[in-house]
Amino acid sequence: MPELPEVETVKRGLEPIWQGASIDRAVLNRDNLRYPFGAEFIGRVSGKKALSLSRRGKYLVIDLEGLYLIAHLGMSGSFTITDKENYTPRKHDHALFYLNNGKMLVYHDPRRFGFLILVDRLEDYPPFAKMGPEPLSNHFNSAELYERINAKKSPIKQLLLDQAVVAGVGNIYACEALYEAQISPLRGGNTLNMKECEALAAAVKSVLLRAIESGGSTLRDHRKADGEMGYFQHEFAVYDKEGVPCPRCKNGANTVQRIVQAGRSTFFCPACQKA
Incomplete structure (x- = not known):
């Protein structure tokens, strides 16, 4: 989608x-x-x-x-x-x-x-x-994110997909942002401190802006208005990379894992995104 x-x-x-x-x-x-x-x-x-x-x-x-x-x-x-x-x-x-x-x-x-x-x-x-703030706006920051998740026990990956928490983030970019922020998708929202929320909010913005610059991600059907494909899929660090060496871990010692959360595939590195 x-x-x-x-x-x-x-x-x-x-x-x-x-x-x-x-x-x-x-x-x-x-x-x-x-x-x-x-x-x-x-x-x-x-x-x-x-x-x-x-x-x-x-x-x-x-x-x-x-x-x-x-x-x-x-x-x-x-x-x-x-x-x-x-x-x-x-x-x-x-x-x-x-x-x-x-x-x-x-x-x-x-x-x-x-x-x-x-x-x-x-x-x-x-x-x-009931939609949450736009993640590329000034309204979305570490304090806003912390306020929206600090009382929630649900895994942070699922909270990022909740459009009442933040608008527009889907499965691909939630995985990529959590990897960039080095936060496990298994962590409950209420376990993240303000510093981690700052890192995550910054990662969400960074990943989304880079994806927009690349015209989005074309996995199957997405086309730009001129009919051309997006190409951010070539920059994925973890999404759909199960079994591939983690690009951050030294010497590729650890591989990207896939789990299922709320019926959606989650890709992450258990070594550098510790729960």
Whole structure:
């Protein structure tokens, strides 16, 4: 599932084309994705100008003159940009947006776990109401992280995946951040001291920023708005590296291990991420 860096990469790719442009026409090739589009979807977005594009956690938000289009890419969703005259239909192209600048935006989603919904007020959208701070904002720091986890006994890896603790961090980047901070994913949130929270908050920011610079991680379906793949997967230290020598331990004496936590694979080095 696309995480914060992948969604941010898509936003940055769409922004120069969509921001300031109006939707001349919208076409839906099916009635629903994860959720139904609704009978009024086309009529409500047609003629609307995109005033801004933003991201909240793993969600893309387009301000259509006070009407908000919220997009979630699910497992395999992607937006691509093409010229209207060069568009070649593909299977699983579910939503088409024809812009007044000659460009066309195509939402493609083979598994259909993503969705496009319209809301009148962002504050009324339930997932946003309980979402934690953006990890790249000034609101996310060691004190904020400590405050959110110091009474919780759950493993810190699971807490990083809790969108009420911090927005947008998923499995890949939780593993990588914990490795960078040298904190075991098995540690309870209430066992981390302020110094460790400082290291972890810094690691989360560092990993996410490097991933964004690399265009995100393409493991299966993620594509940037220009159709190109991200390449942060080539920089993974531990994620999906089971049995590979730990890059930090001297002489590769220890290997990356894989365990399962709450149904998700966790990759870490037990030697330098001690519980």
